[in-house]
Amino acid sequence: MTITGVLTLGLGTLLVIEQAITPGAMIVATFIQARALAPSMQVVALWQQAMTARAARRRLCEFLATAPAEKQGMALPAPEGALAVENLIQAVPGTDTVVLPGVSFALPPGESLAVIGPSAAGKSSLERTLLGIWPPCAGAVRLHGADMARTPRDQVGQHLGYLPQDVELFEGTVAENIARLGSVDSEKVVGAAKDAGLHDLILHLPKGYDTPLGPGGRGLSPGQRQRIGLAHALYGAPRLVVLDEPNSNLDSDGEAALATALGSLREAGVTTVIITHRANILAAVEKILLLCAGAVEAFGRRDEILPRLTRPAQPSRRAL
Ligand SMILES: Nc1ncnc2c1ncn2[C@@H]1O[C@H](COP(=O)(O)OP(=O)(O)OP(=O)(O)O)[C@@H](O)[C@H]1O
């Protein structure tokens, strides 16, 4: 660009001195030269981007080659909900921090379990492992005999219901959030909302089921978010429902709706795991698991475990 600019200007000046062209023609010539070179300059600038994209594509291909796509396994029938946790060892992914040094328990289909324990006991980590979100370091979580870590997510996901401790709603309508951002089946959405005792509350929102939510569920209170998260967990008649502190933001109406939802799950024979710090929800479950520092300190029927936990001198009382 500089060389051609200098050459054009030099040649133009020479021709002006020799009175072969006018000074105006010389200036016009420099403009035309700059315009003529512009496309070449764009190609040079784009070339740099093309090379960067090529290098990024090569890095992506190398990365994807390290984790080849899972082969589609044979489709299994819908699980009944029997949950078996076998010698489960779990570390926080990407770290050496072991949170569950060896957990085993089993839950027959249709039973409900409350997981209790002090903060940082590993309850949410257990829940993430139960759902296959964290692949276990050793041991297995089996739903109806099938290892969750090896079952393709698209096969198992529709049979699972999950309410995380920090409810995550997405940008979209209330109906889309309940329908897990898939295609909205209005009958199933209303069914899930009714099961969660939420139908009337949604109808009172400005646009009912079509009320738009901002990222993270902006526009709703934490309690409303938690209740929509519960409807999201119940959507599509799952066989295993895992609820992590489902009542942490609920008022008395919300608590009553949750108790009704748990009763409906029990009647429908859905296996339910509830992580909780609140003692009142224990009335709705059949079994209790007390987790302390990642280890199972007590597991059994509610009526056997509860008196042991509430005895005054028991150190485990802090779990409640
Ligand atoms: N994503 C993470 N990254 C790093 N450490 C984590 C992560 N998740 C959990 N941990 C660690 O694992 C341990 C257990 O955490 P977890 O969230 O399972 O406890 P919890 O029993 O659910 O506690 P709470 O009752 O407060 O919810 C904690 O020491 C925590 O610091």
Ligand SMILES: [Mg+2]
């Ligand atoms: Mg937790």
